[in-house]
Amino acid sequence: MTNRKSFTQKAAIALAAVGAIAGFAATAQAAPIRACLITKTDSNPYFVTMRKGALAEAKKLGVDLKTYAGKYDGDNQSQVAAIESCIADHAKGILITPSDTKAIVPTVEKARKAGLLVIALDTALSPTSAADMTFATDNFEAGELIGRWARKHLGAKAKDAKIAMLDLSISHPTVDVERDHGFLAGFGDKIKNPETFNVPDPRIVGHVETGGSEEGGQKGMETLLARNPNINLVYAINEPAAFGAYQALKSVGKAGKVTIVAIDGSCTGVDGVKQGIIAADSQQYPLKMAALGVKAIVTFAKTGKKPQASAGKDFFNTGTNLITAHPVPGVPSITPAQGAKLCWGN
Numbered sequence: 001m002t003n004r005k006s007f008t009q010k011a012a013i014a015l016a017a018v019g020a021i022a023g024f025a026a027t028a029q030a031a032p033i034r035a036c037l038i039t040k041t042d043s044n045p046y047f048v049t050m051r052k053g054a055l056a057e058a059k060k061l062g063v064d065l066k067t068y069a070g071k072y073d074g075d076n077q078s079q080v081a082a083i084e085s086c087i088a089d090h091a092k093g094i095l096i097t098p099s100d101t102k103a104i105v106p107t108v109e110k111a112r113k114a115g116l117l118v119i120a121l122d123t124a125l126s127p128t129s130a131a132d133m134t135f136a137t138d139n140f141e142a143g144e145l146i147g148r149w150a151r152k153h154l155g156a157k158a159k160d161a162k163i164a165m166l167d168l169s170i171s172h173p174t175v176d177v178e179r180d181h182g183f184l185a186g187f188g189d190k191i192k193n194p195e196t197f198n199v200p201d202p203r204i205v206g207h208v209e210t211g212g213s214e215e216g217g218q219k220g221m222e223t224l225l226a227r228n229p230n231i232n233l234v235y236a237i238n239e240p241a242a243f244g245a246y247q248a249l250k251s252v253g254k255a256g257k258v259t260i261v262a263i264d265g266s267c268t269g270v271d272g273v274k275q276g277i278i279a280a281d282s283q284q285y286p287l288k289m290a291a292l293g294v295k296a297i298v299t300f301a302k303t304g305k306k307p308q309a310s311a312g313k314d315f316f317n318t319g320t321n322l323i324t325a326h327p328v329p330g331v332p333s334i335t336p337a338q339g340a341k342l343c344w345g346n
Contacts, residue, residue, distance in 0.1 A: 033061075034089055034091040036067070037050070037290065037293075038067075038086075038096040040073050041072060042069035044073075045268075046122075046266065047286070049286045049344035050121065050286040053291045057290065057291040065294065066085075070099050075099050076099050079099055084107070087111055091116055092117065092300065094108075094117070094119070095121050095290065095293040108125065108131060112132065119131060120134040120136070122135075122136050122286065132307070135292050136315050137285070137317070137320050139179045140185075143180060144182040145282050146186065146281070149322060149324060149328055150186075150259060150279075153280070154259065157232070161187075161203045162233065163203050163235060164233070165204060165207040166217050166221065166237055166241045167180060167207050167210065168210065168212045169209050176237060183235050205227055205231055208221075210237065210244065212237055214241070216244060217242060221234065222248045229252075233258070238263060239269035242272065245260055246277050261280045262282075264282075265284055265323065265339060270339040273323050274336045280323065280333070283320060283323050283342060284320055285320075321334050321342070323335070324336075
């Protein structure tokens, strides 16, 4: 009886141990993949939409996603702190819209050395290779679309156009330079000294920095109108700058008489196209960037496979569509009603 009891007790202990190990394994297997989204701010509709897209995809795929944001556009310190937190949390990947494309690189390198997949969203790091991949709009293509449309829309008047260039900041390599150069290429201009925007073409009245704000757009437009009141085409780096330009034109009785083109595709911007304030607008897709980013982290966590760039590019192109109520031959576009179904943030 003693030996039988001892055997029974040992068997029970062994079974309990096996059960505990199995339970631990099951728990470990069920543990969700951890990931982080770090945006420039949490107030801009563009990044709010990006966060919504990431959270929705994370919920669908069972990912434990933590979100962080800078206190203001350019807040590199908060983004550094967020990456450090993600490393400490043993996240599998980080999605980031860098506030400072160069200053954040050493911290990104630290995360990659710790085994995290790092994907830049919307804005590439400098150098681009500092991240494992970038998911973004082809900003040159977005600019080129509105440039091609503007040239066709103006027709014979294009050769004598007087163009106002409302830029962001010449120090911003992706958004400003690529969109700017794309527009000029689409319109047919030759850029001989792009780094200083010294474009020797009498059709370009001038370049002004707007900061991408409505106030900056209005002041910039006023400056260029004082230089040449015959401006008939406005290139705006984004929709707030475009709305500011419209206010400046409205104040001198030229609203609706000058063609304004822009890039972004927010719901507010699409509404501006509906109202005739913006004639053509290239739309980008932050929700898609974020959703694809979450999927890429899951794939990496399960297989170790990293995302691949689009053919011929050093980033993954998430696409763009031209929105206009006035389509022109040879330039693909969608209607404002179609754009409204795809837009981000009000």
